[in-house]
Amino acid sequence: MATVLSVSGSPSASSRTNRLLRHLDGRLTAQGHEVIPLDVRTIPAEALLGADFRHPAIIEATELFARADGVVVGTPVYKASYSGVLKALLDLLPQYALTGKTVLPLATGGSTAHVLAIDYALRPVLSSMGAAHIVQGWFTLDKDITVREDGSLTVAPAATEALTQVVDQFSTALGRRPLLAAAG
Numbered sequence: 001m002a003t004v005l006s007v008s009g010s011p012s013a014s015s016r017t018n019r020l021l022r023h024l025d026g027r028l029t030a031q032g033h034e035v036i037p038l039d040v041r042t043i044p045a046e047a048l049l050g051a052d053f054r055h056p057a058i059i060e061a062t063e064l065f066a067r068a069d070g071v072v073v074g075t076p077v078y079k080a081s082y083s084g085v086l087k088a089l090l091d092l093l094p095q096y097a098l099t100g101k102t103v104l105p106l107a108t109g110g111s112t113a114h115v116l117a118i119d120y121a122l123r124p125v126l127s128s129m130g131a132a133h134i135v136q137g138w139f140t141l142d143k144d145i146t147v148r149e150d151g152s153l154t155v156a157p158a159a160t161e162a163l164t165q166v167v168d169q170f171s172t173a174l175g176r177r178p179l180l181a182a183a184g
Helices: 015-030 045-049 054-068 084-092 117-128 157-183
Strands: 003-008 034-039 069-077 101-109 136-143 146-147 153-155
Touching: 003 015, 015 034, 015 069, 015 101, 015 117, 015 146, 015 153, 015 157, 034 054, 045 054, 045 084, 054 084, 069 117, 069 157, 101 117, 101 157, 117 136, 136 157, 153 157
Parallel strands: 003 034, 003 069, 069 101, 101 136
Antiparallel strands: 146 153
């Protein structure tokens, strides 16, 4: 159906945010989408922090954004905002890197005090980058995400229900894109 870039803005390989995204990637794949994972933490720090637009990893990330029909952006919430590593990447992308794309913002955090970080911190940046449609996002509490010893993930039932709904809405929005383009 569509190509989805699934961007983890977590600086940690073992983070709940990263594992949750990869779990949700499975649902999108099962719905027929091609999902390409991008863990921002794997981009060399010198490229991100040195704003090296010509670094091969930055060029590759820019190409992945250009190729995608939709983008899932997941981040842990730090200090009521999205992660610094995610900001560093977004700052290096072209101004309108999300033009024509459907975007699903997701966040994780330890307290409901940060639940509005998606709307007040992340959504304005995604919008300024030209996103055609930013679907309803979701904030998941860390306590609702359990990583078992075998690496598998369990998400609390209420959070699972909400995440399923927002992922399915994103998938539906992606499915509509080609029809709208064909009609125009």
